[in-house]
Amino acid sequence: MLALAIDFLWHLAPFVLVLSLVVTVHELGHFFAARACGIDIERFSIGFGRPIWSHRDRSGVEWRVGWVPLGGYVMFAGDHNSASVPDAAGLKAMRAEILAREGPEALARSYHFKPVWQRALVAAAGPAANFLLAIALFALLFMSFGERTLSPRIGVVQPGSAAASAGFQAGDVVLEAAGRRISSFQDLSEVVQVRGGASTDFLVERGGRNLTLTATPEWKRPDAEPGSPRVGRLGIGPTGEVMRRTFGPVEALSKGVDRTWSVLTTSVYAIGRMVTGQMSAEQLNGPLGIAQMSGTIAKAGAEAAPDLQHKILYVGANLLALAAVLSVGIGFMNLLPIPVLDGGHLVFYAYEAVARRPLTASVQAFGYRVGLALVLALMLFATWNDLQRLQVFQFVGGLFS
Numbered sequence: 001m002l003a004l005a006i007d008f009l010w011h012l013a014p015f016v017l018v019l020s021l022v023v024t025v026h027e028l029g030h031f032f033a034a035r036a037c038g039i040d041i042e043r044f045s046i047g048f049g050r051p052i053w054s055h056r057d058r059s060g061v062e063w064r065v066g067w068v069p070l071g072g073y074v075m076f077a078g079d080h081n082s083a084s085v086p087d088a089a090g091l092k093a094m095r096a097e098i099l100a101r102e103g104p105e106a107l108a109r110s111y112h113f114k115p116v117w118q119r120a121l122v123a124a125a126g127p128a129a130n131f132l133l134a135i136a137l138f139a140l141l142f143m144s145f146g147e148r149t150l151s152p153r154i155g156v157v158q159p160g161s162a163a164a165s166a167g168f169q170a171g172d173v174v175l176e177a178a179g180r181r182i183s184s185f186q187d188l189s190e191v192v193q194v195r196g197g198a199s200t201d202f203l204v205e206r207g208g209r210n211l212t213l214t215a216t217p218e219w220k221r222p223d224a225e226p227g228s229p230r231v232g233r234l235g236i237g238p239t240g241e242v243m244r245r246t247f248g249p250v251e252a253l254s255k256g257v258d259r260t261w262s263v264l265t266t267s268v269y270a271i272g273r274m275v276t277g278q279m280s281a282e283q284l285n286g287p288l289g290i291a292q293m294s295g296t297i298a299k300a301g302a303e304a305a306p307d308l309q310h311k312i313l314y315v316g317a318n319l320l321a322l323a324a325v326l327s328v329g330i331g332f333m334n335l336l337p338i339p340v341l342d343g344g345h346l347v348f349y350a351y352e353a354v355a356r357r358p359l360t361a362s363v364q365a366f367g368y369r370v371g372l373a374l375v376l377a378l379m380l381f382a383t384w385n386d387l388q389r390l391q392v393f394q395f396v397g398g399l400f401s
Helices: 002-036 088-101 104-108 116-145 162-166 185-193 249-275 287-303 308-334 342-355 361-389 392-399
Strands: 041-056 062-076 147-150 154-157 173-177 200-206 209-215 218-220 231-233 236-238 242-245
Touching: 002 041, 002 062, 002 116, 002 308, 116 147, 116 249, 116 308, 116 342, 147 185, 154 162, 162 209, 173 185, 185 231, 185 249, 249 308, 287 308, 342 361
Parallel strands: none
Antiparallel strands: 041 062, 147 242, 154 236, 173 200, 200 209, 218 231
């Protein structure tokens, strides 16, 4: 029982720390953008549900930590509309209420009566903060630890594999894959993993000449576990040649931008293939999957360290790398044009900017319900994937067999 409790904490604590960091920075993006636009803010909350801690500062903002650490929000003064985009009738009633209660100065500080470009800026600031966080974390890691990667030179080509059929040979150096520049074997793996079943062009160097080879990676499970997701495989292996590189501040920042862009474009491509049915959605991770990943990464860092000081250093570095990747994902997901997300608000504001009036209340309410249903369905599906991957159903079934 004690071992189970310790294992649970190994997964829960890193998950809460990583998610809290990413969510806090996202909400701070909204917060600081709103402050810059002169908007009154009533509450800044990390987590949902009843508060386990709260404090109201001199400016009247309530800072709160909720007991459910699965998100957060910024509440603007007088903001009681879930979609944050009231219609013309709602705006008229809200204007009269604010004028009667607080006067014209309060109206000027109200989110809903700011120019549409300022409201769009506040909505976009959350995802933008996530991308900036990812760049900063990647840059910090590159500057602190440098980069230790495997050479993109091919050491092994498995007989009968997709690579063998395409004409790959041991000794080839992969320069590009699907139009992306390849500087390490890890870069190559990232491209191939999401391109199972997709014809892909590879630029390789062989004997001083550049050749273009076309291969179609095969969907395979990386191990024998039935719950693990399938990923694209070429059937090649590295030479084992390790490349080490250090970076100054400017180089590290540039590398951080490149790494963030790489994670973003790979994620967009993978989701696009899922939507079109070219790629199984079993790769989607929910909260349980992210928690498992957080614990596994933390344990890997601890096991690789020779002493307590290095354990803290390695675990922290691994979790910061995970936070950077997760921050890119949350930033992108929030830009999707779904009404309950920031991207949905931006769509509403784009309509308002063109039509010179907000959408009607009925359209907004319908969009909000559909958007909420989509988000909940996606979360349920991802959680189902997590349960399948963790073999929870097999475990529960075994208890009654």
